[in-house]
Each structure stands twice: as C-alpha cells, then as structure tokens.
Amino acid sequence: MPLTEDNSLLNSLVETVANIPLNTIEFGRLSIAGLQFLLSCTYEKEMTFITPEYEVFRYSAILAAKQVSNDAYSTLMKQLPTLEQMKMDNSVQIKNKSVTDHQSVAKELEPLVEFIDFKRINGKILADVIDPLEIIPSKVILNVYRDIARSNNSNLNDTRGIMPKTMYAWDESACGSKLVIEDNGKIIRASNNCDTHQSARAKIALEDKGIFEWDVIIEKHCSWSWVGVCASENINYEDWAGNQLTGWVLGSGGTFRNHNNYVKNYCPAFGDGARITVHLDMNKRTCAFTVNGEKYREVSEWNNLPSKLYPVVSIKYPGRFQIQPHQKNV
Known part of the structure; x- marks a missing residue:
C-alpha cells in the first residue's frame, strides 16, 4: 500500500518506526506482515531510515526463525551478530553453519526478501555470514555477487533512504x-x-x-x-x-x-x-x-x-x- 495523504496515520507510523534502530525493537513486537509493510514502504525510497541493511536482514531472519521454533531462533541469534559486535571482535566468520529447520526459516523469510537490498550489505558479510545460512534463495545471492563483480566498488550506502x-x-x-x-x-x-x-x-x-x-x-x-x-x-x-x-x-x-x-x-x-x-x-x-x-x-x-x-x-x-x-x- 503506497503512502498517501489518505493513509496519513500509516504514513506517520512508518516514519516513526523507520527512525528507530530495528535491533532495539524486541522480537515479536513487529509481525512478519508489519515488518513487510515497513520495508516495502521504505524500499528504494528517499525517506529517513536509520537501520543499516545488514541489520534489516538480521532482524528479518531472526523474526522469521522465531515463527519456526525456539531452536531456530536461538541458533540465528548466535549466528547473526550485530554490526557493533562484529566491529568489537573484528571478525565476521560464523563458526556453526547449520541452522535448525533452515528450509522452514527460508519459507517464513520469503515475503521479506524482496524488500531487503542485499547490494547494500558488505560483500564479506554476505559471503561469510549470510550465504552459509542457506535461508536466502541462491538466485538472490548470485545476483548480488554479479553486481559486486561488475561494479568493483558499490556506490550504495549501507543504509537505505536518507540520513535523518x-x-x-x-x-x-x-x-x-x-x-x-x-x-x-x-x-x-x-x-x-x-x-x-x-x-x-x-x-x-x-x-x-x-x-x-x-x-x-x-x-x-x-x-x-x-x-x-x-x-x-x-x-x-x-x-x-x-x-x-x-x-x-x-x-x-x-x-x-x-x-x-x-x-x-x-x-x-x-x-x-x-x-x-x-x-x-x-x-x-x-x-x-x-x-x-x-x-x-x-x-x-x-x-x-x-x-x-x-x-x-x-x-x-x-x-x-x-x-x-x-x-x-x-
């Protein structure tokens, strides 16, 4: 649903949530449908959004896993560190590449994937952290790798939208x-x-x-x-x-x-x-x-x-x- 004057309440809600870092929102406070609406309204739009795209993926994946099982949720919480945690330990290599019920997680994540701009995510994180989880369609990952290879250096910021x-x-x-x-x-x-x-x-x-x-x-x-x-x-x-x-x-x-x-x-x-x-x-x-x-x-x-x-x-x-x-x- 596009944001227009006719749905100003939704417009205001999206703008409010877009200015909150997703990793500060408790898992379960946003539904899959609610997150999909937020991401669809801010995808490739020139509006304020402060969560880096990797954190968008992380929140989406963990939320999807939470719908599947506690084991899947716990596994992805460990497998997907925040950007701040990565900077602190200076490593983006995950240790355990298996994800419980990864096919079920991928199914839950499916409606969100098209509204995640993977080209904005650091290539090393994409290769070492996201790809091994096997919860993103291989075609999506392959297309991003191709874009990286063709462009040599991405001109995209790591966060969608514009700065506050x-x-x-x-x-x-x-x-x-x-x-x-x-x-x-x-x-x-x-x-x-x-x-x-x-x-x-x-x-x-x-x-x-x-x-x-x-x-x-x-x-x-x-x-x-x-x-x-x-x-x-x-x-x-x-x-x-x-x-x-x-x-x-x-x-x-x-x-x-x-x-x-x-x-x-x-x-x-x-x-x-x-x-x-x-x-x-x-x-x-x-x-x-x-x-x-x-x-x-x-x-x-x-x-x-x-x-x-x-x-x-x-x-x-x-x-x-x-x-x-x-x-x-x-």
Whole structure:
C-alpha cells in the first residue's frame, strides 16, 4: 500500500518506526506482515531510515526463525551478530553453519526478501555470514555477487533512504569558542568579536563506504567563507580548517585548500545566498562540490582523505551558515 495523504496515520507510523534502530525493537513486537509493510514502504525510497541493511536482514531472519521454533531462533541469534559486535571482535566468520529447520526459516523469510537490498550489505558479510545460512534463495545471492563483480566498488550506502535531518546539525562540542549554534543545530554564526576564522564540524560521522551529500547555505557571507570536510582527530576549531593537515575545504574565492596544498580558480567566487553542495564518495575517497547548481570536478589533489570525516565550515564575523541534507532539484 503506497503512502498517501489518505493513509496519513500509516504514513506517520512508518516514519516513526523507520527512525528507530530495528535491533532495539524486541522480537515479536513487529509481525512478519508489519515488518513487510515497513520495508516495502521504505524500499528504494528517499525517506529517513536509520537501520543499516545488514541489520534489516538480521532482524528479518531472526523474526522469521522465531515463527519456526525456539531452536531456530536461538541458533540465528548466535549466528547473526550485530554490526557493533562484529566491529568489537573484528571478525565476521560464523563458526556453526547449520541452522535448525533452515528450509522452514527460508519459507517464513520469503515475503521479506524482496524488500531487503542485499547490494547494500558488505560483500564479506554476505559471503561469510549470510550465504552459509542457506535461508536466502541462491538466485538472490548470485545476483548480488554479479553486481559486486561488475561494479568493483558499490556506490550504495549501507543504509537505505536518507540520513535523518537531525544528524546534519552543528556540534557544540566541536566548534570554535566564538561561534554560536542556533535553530536546533542547523545554523552556525560567528559572534561580533570573532575577527579571525574559527571552525565547526557537524555531528554526522561519514565513514566506511557510501556516498554522502549535504548542502551548506551561506546566509551571511564573511571574508573567505570555507566549506568542506575534516578528520575526526587533530583538528583545532579555534583556527580555520584549510590551514590544517586534517581539513579539506573550498573557499568563497574559488580556491580549495588542505594545509599547504591549494589550487585557485576551482570555481567562481560565491557570497550571500550561495548554496554549496558537498559530494563525498567514501568508496573512492574523493570529494567534489556543486556551487549554486553548477557541479565541478572531483578534487583529485585531495588524495589523502582518511576513512572517517565530518562536514566542516570555517567562518568569522559576520558569517552565518546553514547545513541540511542535500536538496535535489533546488
């Protein structure tokens, strides 16, 4: 059932559940039919969804197993660790590949499989954790392997939909002492005694794989406004990011800079009202910018981007910037 104005209650319910990590919902609170409805409404849709696709599969598989038997449920609880557990023990290899009543589990899981985007799941997890369970049709797994082989690197994020808007907010714990954050984190401005550039990063961490895009709107320009990304460590927010080894930024004069590495005339100068879109490809570790609707080349000179980055800006008085998820066709 599509989400329309005629079923606004269902719409609201889906949006609410989509913003809750599935692995925090007790198994049994959602029925198979309820989960199928949630996944069908969010599959390949541009709406907020915060559960990574592997966790979608994990929850679906364990819920299906719970319908079969306690043994199947207990087995899959052990066989399918959370992503956090995988990171902690640095291993994704399952020890026991047999699943009690795996054919019955596969049957229960069947209505959910078409709404799980397996291409978003890490290839190693797919091969070492999911495939050996024999609860996903071999044709589905084979098609994903083919896609991985053809594309070499997936351009998909590991989570469907778009990031919650609240993640695109400036971080009060990571900003210069003379910068002021307003409007629930969307706005950052320099106080009138901020006469040298200071920096601030957003709350959202951009790491591992995926393509990330966000907009920074220059509501009030200052002499050399800077927009870009910074590392998670060794960044001094009392200084401007482009002056540091851990900052990669585009300036309002059209120059991009990372410490002593800078190039002029990347784009025309911009000022009040400008919309800067940052395109960060963590699969290839590349960055490009769109300025007022015109997209410019990848900054090939930035060949040292680390595995974890944050959106960052550097401003001084009277600078005032807004951050938001990328708005297409604006």
